[in-house]
Amino acid sequence: MKPVEVYILSGFLGAGKTTLLQTILTQEKQQDRKIAVIMNELGEVSIDSNAVPKETPLMELLNGCVCCTIQGQLEVQLENMLKDYELDAIYIETTGVAHPIEVLDACMSPLFADKLAVQAIVTIIDSKRWQDRSHLSIQLRKLLVEQVQHADIVLLNKIDSLTESEKATIVSEIQAINNHGRLLMTEYANIPLAQLQPKQRMKRKQHEEAHVHHTLHMRTYVHTFSKSINLDRFEQFLRDMPDTIYRIKGYLSFTHSKDTYLFQYSYGMPLYLKEQLKMKQTLVFIGENLDHEMLKRKLLLLEEDIDQN
Numbered sequence: 001m002k003p004v005e006v007y008i009l010s011g012f013l014g015a016g017k018t019t020l021l022q023t024i025l026t027q028e029k030q031q032d033r034k035i036a037v038i039m040n041e042l043g044e045v046s047i048d049s050n051a052v053p054k055e056t057p058l059m060e061l062l063n064g065c066v067c068c069t070i071q072g073q074l075e076v077q078l079e080n081m082l083k084d085y086e087l088d089a090i091y092i093e094t095t096g097v098a099h100p101i102e103v104l105d106a107c108m109s110p111l112f113a114d115k116l117a118v119q120a121i122v123t124i125i126d127s128k129r130w131q132d133r134s135h136l137s138i139q140l141r142k143l144l145v146e147q148v149q150h151a152d153i154v155l156l157n158k159i160d161s162l163t164e165s166e167k168a169t170i171v172s173e174i175q176a177i178n179n180h181g182r183l184l185m186t187e188y189a190n191i192p193l194a195q196l197q198p199k200q201r202m203k204r205k206q207h208e209e210a211h212v213h214h215t216l217h218m219r220t221y222v223h224t225f226s227k228s229i230n231l232d233r234f235e236q237f238l239r240d241m242p243d244t245i246y247r248i249k250g251y252l253s254f255t256h257s258k259d260t261y262l263f264q265y266s267y268g269m270p271l272y273l274k275e276q277l278k279m280k281q282t283l284v285f286i287g288e289n290l291d292h293e294m295l296k297r298k299l300l301l302l303e304e305d306i307d308q309n
């Protein structure tokens, strides 16, 4: 079955995420696609949920930020949505203070990695807020920059109040932070849906190139082992790994033990926890510009090496 597309809508408080979501949902409806929405808000009550039409499945994650305190809940909600509905796409509206990569991390559960395909991190910017960012605390300024840095698509919103030269200044500032993403200027987040969706698969000859441009595809990689692997060799693989990989999670089983392990790797620190159930040995990688071919080759080698021992 075709994996369900996932779009992460990121952006600072008040930048226009809900406005964007409404624009998207209207267009998705015209295209007759089946859509669900996950909304994350920091407060106890949802304020923006009215923005979603009644017929659209909506899950709300309240009272915490999906990228930190309620990360596990997102996983559960995604799993429920996959179980309960036949969907074309899920849109996740994050809180204004969410870090997009942490949200991506929360979407990439090894339990359903092959059922979801995260298509894009879309960051929407309030142009005025961007201009005045020097008034924000250092932490919030850093977050604002990181939301831009990790986006596949940056929407420079609220340009109605900007002069041409102000627009040019902000565009060059954003391009200096993120030169791989697509930058679009919007008023009231008004963009054609096609601009958010990855371009149609190109013909075979252009295929490799197309992948390189689809930055998000290069940020995650999923591998399933068909047998147990050798722990020492796996650890050597981790040591040799490029430092652009900052997160791995999944389940592993090793030749020295009958147990299955939950494996967590975060910023250089591996952690193995015994798992009660026997799980499919799927690992999810998250990083920058992952070399899929290299990873595949090395991971397959881990299985082959055992045969030779």
Ligand SMILES: Nc1nc2c(ncn2[C@@H]2O[C@H](COP(=O)(O)OP(=O)(O)OP(=O)(O)O)[C@@H](O)[C@H]2O)c(=O)[nH]1
Residues within 6 Å of the ligand: 011, 012, 013, 014, 015, 016, 017, 018, 019, 020, 048, 095, 096, 157, 158, 159, 160, 186, 187, 188, 189
């Ligand atoms: N002038 C102007 N206002 C806009 C534009 N886009 C959105 N707004 C307004 O900005 C306000 C905030 O927009 P929302 O879409 O609620 O922003 P949000 O990012 O969802 O906000 P939070 O949920 O608080 O994080 C609303 O009053 C919008 O109508 C724009 O392009 N120009």
